[in-house]
Amino acid sequence: xxxxxxxxxxxxxxxxxxxxxxxxxxxxxxxxxxxxxxxxxxxxxxxxxxxxxxxxxxxxxxxxxxxxxxxxxxxxxxxxxxxxxxxxxxxxxxxxxxxxxxxxxxxxxxxxxxxxxxxxxxxxxxxxxxxxxxxxxxxxxxxxxxxxxxxxxxxxxxxxxxxxxxxxxxxxxxxxxxxxxxxxxxxxxxxxxxxxxxxxxxxxx
Amino acid sequence: xxxxxxxxxxxxxxxxxxxxxxxxxxxxxxxxxxxxxxxxxxxxxxxxxxxxxxxxxxxxxxxxxxxxxxxxxxxxxxxxxxxxxxxxxxxxxxxxxxxxxxxxxxxxxxxxxxxxxxxxxxxxxxxxxxxxxxxxxxxxxxxxxxxxxxxxxxxxxxxxxxxxxxxxxxxxxxxxxxxxxxxxxxxxxxxxxxxxxxxxxxxxx
DNA sequence: GCCCCGCTATATCGAACCGAAATATGGGCG
DNA sequence: CGCCCATATTTCGGTTCGATATAGCGGGGC
Numbered sequence: 001x002x003x004x005x006x007x008x009x010x011x012x013x014x015x016x017x018x019x020x021x022x023x024x025x026x027x028x029x030x031x032x033x034x035x036x037x038x039x040x041x042x043x044x045x046x047x048x049x050x051x052x053x054x055x056x057x058x059x060x061x062x063x064x065x066x067x068x069x070x071x072x073x074x075x076x077x078x079x080x081x082x083x084x085x086x087x088x089x090x091x092x093x094x095x096x097x098x099x100x101x102x103x104x105x106x107x108x109x110x111x112x113x114x115x116x117x118x119x120x121x122x123x124x125x126x127x128x129x130x131x132x133x134x135x136x137x138x139x140x141x142x143x144x145x146x147x148x149x150x151x152x153x154x155x156x157x158x159x160x161x162x163x164x165x166x167x168x169x170x171x172x173x174x175x176x177x178x179x180x181x182x183x184x185x186x187x188x189x190x191x192x193x194x195x196x197x198x199x200x201x202x203x204x205x
Numbered sequence: 206x207x208x209x210x211x212x213x214x215x216x217x218x219x220x221x222x223x224x225x226x227x228x229x230x231x232x233x234x235x236x237x238x239x240x241x242x243x244x245x246x247x248x249x250x251x252x253x254x255x256x257x258x259x260x261x262x263x264x265x266x267x268x269x270x271x272x273x274x275x276x277x278x279x280x281x282x283x284x285x286x287x288x289x290x291x292x293x294x295x296x297x298x299x300x301x302x303x304x305x306x307x308x309x310x311x312x313x314x315x316x317x318x319x320x321x322x323x324x325x326x327x328x329x330x331x332x333x334x335x336x337x338x339x340x341x342x343x344x345x346x347x348x349x350x351x352x353x354x355x356x357x358x359x360x361x362x363x364x365x366x367x368x369x370x371x372x373x374x375x376x377x378x379x380x381x382x383x384x385x386x387x388x389x390x391x392x393x394x395x396x397x398x399x400x401x402x403x404x405x406x407x408x409x410x
Numbered sequence: 411g412c413c414c415c416g417c418t419a420t421a422t423c424g425a426a427c428c429g430a431a432a433t434a435t436g437g438g439c440g
Numbered sequence: 441c442g443c444c445c446a447t448a449t450t451t452c453g454g455t456t457c458g459a460t461a462t463a464g465c466g467g468g469g470c
Contacts, residue, residue: 002302020419033299041456068419085306086317092301094238097207097294099355104290105348112291142377143310150304150366157362161355172347225448243428273448
């Protein structure tokens with residue numbers, strides 16, 4: 001299981017850090033978007049890890065308000081981390097609000113769909129650039145190189161597919177103005193023929 | 206924002222359904238893994254949607270314990286759904302425990318890495334088959350076709366990349382037995398030279 | 411010199427969501 | 441007949457998010 005505690009241990013596998021450091025490394029680190037966690041979960045996680053002896057805490061600076069608490073992983077922490085990593089692997093999850101919206105592109109105004117696609121293209125191009133920067137930054141082990149390469153390969157494949165097929169999606173979108181959904185009179189249930197194809201897509205086995 | 210309420214509305218865009226139906230459609234529907242929600246969030250979401258007049262509730266069967274409550278989307282519900290879909294699109298999230306583990310492949314026993322990769326290949330091949338089945342099942346609108354095509358394209362790209370580069374990852378893995386992490390004597394902090402490359406990967410800008 | 415802004419750094423808290431168990435019932439199957 | 445499975449919903453503890461509060465410190469602009 002990959003909870004916030006595991007993410008913290010992962011970050012600390014390399015070097016000691018404060019909670020703030022960990023947050024930034026997670027959100028700006030290699031393969032951005034692969035991992036993340038909020039402060040609201042990182043700090044409690046670090047406290048529990050310290051309790052369990054998987055990490056040690058050291059305060060640096062006045063500790064009134066300024067000054068930080070720096071954590072370092074212990075030998076038990078390393079062992080626990082690698083042991084958990086070797087355990088059962090839960091299923092991956094890909095949550096894409098963009099793709100979700102595209103499922104209903106046929107019901108959305110064409111202009112809006114166009115903008116969404118443009119934004120998505122820009123976002124993916126940014127991510128590809130970030131991954132390439134990470135790859136160029138350091139040699140990294142075989143595992144890290146693989147993850148970077150994987151990210152780049154899939155991002156490129158998705159980007160290319162989007163560029164090649166965006167026209168079809170845009171053509172399928174609503175010609176007219178803002179959200180003008182298929183309307184049914186009260187008591188009128190849509191049957192198989194009138195059902196929007198997008199909703200059917202959610203259901204097909 | 207795509208919360209559970211939006212997922213319920215999406216499912217109801219096509220046809221009326223019970224909470225149980227919605228759950229199954231989400232987890233088995235097209236592009237499996239794109240969306241999901243638990244019962245513990247679906248039922249409260251449906252109750253709130255009914256309160257807000259975005260869906261209507263109808264009980265079917267005895268309603269003692271047997272019998273279900275069937276929900277149907279209203280005109281306001283449709284309008285609300287499409288309007289929200291047209292709103293700002295949050296960033297996508299890809300959480301892959303497998304890739305996360307691969308980041309640290311260099312610290313894991315080779316045999317374990319091999320098994321993980323085998324499982325991942327099998328999982329992706331299953332998903333590709335599922336997407337193809339969905340695609341073949343019905344024509345679907347332009348949007349849905351695009352999403353299916355996208356899923357297939359990226360899955361294939363990832364699968365191919367994994368098959369082509371798995372050997373490098375396996376070679377980088379620990380030759381020896383179970384989790385034998387790099388050990389540091391107490392008080393011995395790893396510096397840039399001894400830092401595991403995987404952890405560096407999390408940090409690289 | 412002063413003020414405002416942004417970065418560092420941590421804490422807090424309500425809301426959302428998950429995941430698993432509990433409950434109840436009807437149907438298939440050996 | 442008994443058992444397991446599918447349907448259908450509720451409940452609940454635990455995790456995580458996301459936003460807000462607090463506070464010192466360094467730098468840019470005027």
